[in-house]
Amino acid sequence: MDTLAVKWSAMDRLLGHSGPFAGSDFVTDDDDSVKQFIRYECRVLVVGAGALGCEMLKSLAMCGFSQLHVVDVDTIDLSNLNRQFLFREPDMGQSKAEVAARALQRRVPSCRVQAHHVDLTTLTPEFYRQFHVVVAGLDSIEARRWLNATLVSLVQCEHDAETPDPSTVIPMVDGGTEGLAGQARVILPRLSACFECTLSLFPMEARAFPLCTLASTPRLPEHCIEYASAVLWPQSERGRDAPLDVHDPGQVQWVYERAVERAEAFGIGGVTYALTLGVLRGVVPAVASTNAMIGSACALEVLKLATHLARPLNDWMAYNGAHGVYVYPFANERRPDCAVCGRPAPLRLRLPRSATLNDLLEVVAAHAELRARRPSIVSDSRPLYMATPPALQEATRVNLPKRLADQLQLPSRAADRLEYLLSLTDPSMPLGRQLLVVLEEADAAQPATDDTVEREA
Ligand SMILES: [Zn+2]
CATH class of the missing domain: 1.10.10.520 (Ubiquitin activating enzymes (Uba3). Chain: B, domain 2)
Structure with a gap:
C-alpha cells in the first residue's frame, strides 16, 4: 500500500464510519448515522475567535456541526468590528469567545457552543484530547507551532512504538490569512506533514x-x-x-x-x-473576503473529514487574490528529522569563538527552523539563560554579554573548534530542541546565518 493509501485507511479507522458519497461500502442507512455524528457526536474545537475564527464558527454551524467549542483569550476592540461580524458595539471589552458563542447560538439555535476565555497554552492535553477535529484560526506562527506540537504529542503509537494508533490522531485544520492572501491546510499528526515540518517555508517576521x-x-x-x-x-x-x-x-x-x-x-x-x-x-491590514473564503475552506475540510463526503485536502491550499484570483493545492512531505513529528538530530550552529550568549540568542531568533523569540538555553542541566520565570530571567541575564566559551564546560572535542550540546526551549516549542553549537576560530567562522547552519549527519 502506498503512503496515501495507508493515510486514508488510517482515517477510515479514525472516523469509524463510512461516508454517504465515498467508498464502495456505502449504504443509505449510513446517511442518518452521518447526520447523527455531525449533530450530536462530532466535537469540533475552534481555536481563535478573531476574523477567521468568526467565519469558521459560522460556516461550521451552518454545515450542521452542533458540538462546537471556541477558545480565545482576547477581548473585543472597536477595530475588530468591521470584520469580526459576530460582535457588535455593545460587546466591546467582553470576551471574544463568549460573545461569539452567544451570537452563534442565537443565529443557529440547534448549535451548542462552549466558550473558553483562556490562553490556549494553559489548556491541558486532556482538554484537547476530547475533540474529533481542531480548527485553528490563529494570527501567529508561535501559537500554531504550540498547537501543532500539542496535537502531535497526543498521538500514541502501537506496540512497535513506530506506527501511530489512528484512534488517537486528532486532525488539525489550519487557516491563515494575510491581506489578500490566505491558506488552508489539513494536518493529520504523525500521518502527514505537520506544521513544524514546513516551518521554514514561512517568511521570517x-x-x-x-x-x-x-x-x-x-x-x-x-x-x-x-x-x-x-x-x-x-x-x-x-x-x-x-x-x-x-x-x-x-x-x-x-x-x-x-x-x-x-x-x-x-x-x-x-x-x-x-x-x-x-x-x-505584528499585523497586516485584514481583508474580510479573504477571511470568509479561508474560513469556509477550512469548514469544508472539517465536513469532509467528518463525513467522508470526499477526501480531505492533501494537504495545503494557497489562495492569492492580490493579482487576479489564484488558488493552488500543494502536497507537503513529512520531514523525517522534524523536531516535532520526526526524529530530530541536534541542530548544528556555527559561531565565532568569541560569540556571546546574546549572539547565540540572536541566531536562534533569526533561524528559519527555530524562530525562538523567548528562548531559554540550558547546558548540562545548568541554565545559561531562562526567559521565564522573572526571577530566573533576572538571575541569568548577567550571562548574556559573556562569551559562550567562558561559560561552558570543557568541549567534547579539542581541536580547532569547540563543540557544545545545549538544550533550547521556547514557548512555541513545547518539545524543545537540542543544539550542537560549534565555536570556531574567527577566521574560520562566518557570522551564523542560515547558510552556515548544517545538520548533523
Ligand atoms: Zn513534523
Whole structure:
C-alpha cells in the first residue's frame, strides 16, 4: 500500500464510519448515522475567535456541526468590528469567545457552543484530547507551532512504538490569512506533514531580524521601523522609563517619524504609518473576503473529514487574490528529522569563538527552523539563560554579554573548534530542541546565518 493509501485507511479507522458519497461500502442507512455524528457526536474545537475564527464558527454551524467549542483569550476592540461580524458595539471589552458563542447560538439555535476565555497554552492535553477535529484560526506562527506540537504529542503509537494508533490522531485544520492572501491546510499528526515540518517555508517576521542587520545594513522599510522601536525608543526620554506601548497612537507616531528619518538616510522607501502599526503589532491590514473564503475552506475540510463526503485536502491550499484570483493545492512531505513529528538530530550552529550568549540568542531568533523569540538555553542541566520565570530571567541575564566559551564546560572535542550540546526551549516549542553549537576560530567562522547552519549527519 502506498503512503496515501495507508493515510486514508488510517482515517477510515479514525472516523469509524463510512461516508454517504465515498467508498464502495456505502449504504443509505449510513446517511442518518452521518447526520447523527455531525449533530450530536462530532466535537469540533475552534481555536481563535478573531476574523477567521468568526467565519469558521459560522460556516461550521451552518454545515450542521452542533458540538462546537471556541477558545480565545482576547477581548473585543472597536477595530475588530468591521470584520469580526459576530460582535457588535455593545460587546466591546467582553470576551471574544463568549460573545461569539452567544451570537452563534442565537443565529443557529440547534448549535451548542462552549466558550473558553483562556490562553490556549494553559489548556491541558486532556482538554484537547476530547475533540474529533481542531480548527485553528490563529494570527501567529508561535501559537500554531504550540498547537501543532500539542496535537502531535497526543498521538500514541502501537506496540512497535513506530506506527501511530489512528484512534488517537486528532486532525488539525489550519487557516491563515494575510491581506489578500490566505491558506488552508489539513494536518493529520504523525500521518502527514505537520506544521513544524514546513516551518521554514514561512517568511521570517520582521521582528526576527538580527539586531546587527537593523543597526548596520537595513534594506527594508520594516528594518527601519524595527530599529526605531527596538533601538531608538529605549534610548529616548520616555523609552528609558517604560517599554513601547504599541496601542498608544502618540508613541506609534514617534516610532513612525524616527523610522522615516532612518529610511531617508539609507534611501529606503515605503515607511508608512499603517506599516509602522503593522510591524509593531505584528499585523497586516485584514481583508474580510479573504477571511470568509479561508474560513469556509477550512469548514469544508472539517465536513469532509467528518463525513467522508470526499477526501480531505492533501494537504495545503494557497489562495492569492492580490493579482487576479489564484488558488493552488500543494502536497507537503513529512520531514523525517522534524523536531516535532520526526526524529530530530541536534541542530548544528556555527559561531565565532568569541560569540556571546546574546549572539547565540540572536541566531536562534533569526533561524528559519527555530524562530525562538523567548528562548531559554540550558547546558548540562545548568541554565545559561531562562526567559521565564522573572526571577530566573533576572538571575541569568548577567550571562548574556559573556562569551559562550567562558561559560561552558570543557568541549567534547579539542581541536580547532569547540563543540557544545545545549538544550533550547521556547514557548512555541513545547518539545524543545537540542543544539550542537560549534565555536570556531574567527577566521574560520562566518557570522551564523542560515547558510552556515548544517545538520548533523
Ligand atoms: Zn513534523
